[in-house]
Amino acid sequence: MIINSCAPAYVPNVINAPLLTNKGEVQISLHAGTSGFDPQAAYAITNHLGVMANASFMNSTSDTTDNYHKHGFMELGAGYFTNFGGRFKFETFAGYGAGKIEAYYENEQWDSFAKTDVSRYFIQPSLGITSKVVDFGISARFALVNMKQDIVSETALMIEPAATLKVGWDHIKAVAKVGFSAPVDKSITFNYQPLMISLGLQGNFGKVFQ
Numbered sequence: 001m002i003i004n005s006c007a008p009a010y011v012p013n014v015i016n017a018p019l020l021t022n023k024g025e026v027q028i029s030l031h032a033g034t035s036g037f038d039p040q041a042a043y044a045i046t047n048h049l050g051v052m053a054n055a056s057f058m059n060s061t062s063d064t065t066d067n068y069h070k071h072g073f074m075e076l077g078a079g080y081f082t083n084f085g086g087r088f089k090f091e092t093f094a095g096y097g098a099g100k101i102e103a104y105y106e107n108e109q110w111d112s113f114a115k116t117d118v119s120r121y122f123i124q125p126s127l128g129i130t131s132k133v134v135d136f137g138i139s140a141r142f143a144l145v146n147m148k149q150d151i152v153s154e155t156a157l158m159i160e161p162a163a164t165l166k167v168g169w170d171h172i173k174a175v176a177k178v179g180f181s182a183p184v185d186k187s188i189t190f191n192y193q194p195l196m197i198s199l200g201l202q203g204n205f206g207k208v209f210q
Contacts, residue, residue: 013056018042033198073099135166
C-alpha cells in the first residue's frame with residue numbers, strides 16, 4: 001500500500017501499550033508489520049509512573065519498479081498507570097517523536113520524489129487486562145503530526161485506535177496488534193498509511209504477577 005501511494009507518506013509506528021503493573025517492571029519488544037521494523041521498550045519508575053522509548057525503521061522497495069519508501073523514526077514518552085479490580089489496567093502516556101522519510105513513486109504519467117522531516121506529539125490512553133498467559137488491551141493514540149519538506153509544512157491531527165493481544169507464559173509473549181490511522185481533517189495533502197498491523201515478541205522482566 002505504501003509503495004503504491006504518492007510520496008511522501010506518513011506511516012504510523014506500532015502503538016506501545018505496555019499495561020505496566022509494578023515498580024521495576026521492564027518490557028522489551030520487537031515488531032514487524034506495516035510500519036517496518038519497530039523495537040520498543042517500557043519501564044516502570046514507580047508503581048504509577050512509567051517511561052517508554054519507541055523506534056520505527058523501513059526500507060521498502062518495489063519488485064517491478066524503482067518505487068521505494070524509507071523512514072527512520074524515534075520517540076520518547078512518559079505516563080501514568082494504575083491497576084484496579086485485580087487484573088485490570090489503565091494507563092495514559094504522552095510524548096514526542098521525530099524522524100525522516102524518503103520516498104520515490106513513478107507511473108506512466110509522472111514521477112514523485114520526497115525527502116521529508118516528520119515530527120509528532122501524542123497522547124495515548126489504554127485500558128486492558130493482564131494475566132500469566134494472555135494480555136489484552138485497547139488504546140487510542142491522538143497524534144499531532146507535522147510533515148515538512150523544504151519550506152512547505154503541514155500539520156494534522158491523526159486518530160489511531162488499536163487493539164493489542166499478548167499470548168505466552170510469564171516473561172515471554174507473542175504480540176499481535178491491529179489498528180488504523182485517520183486524519184480529523186480529510187483535506188490534508190500528505191498521504192498516510194491507514195492500517196497498523198504487526199506481529200512481535202515481548203520480554204517482560206521484574207513483573208509481579210497477580
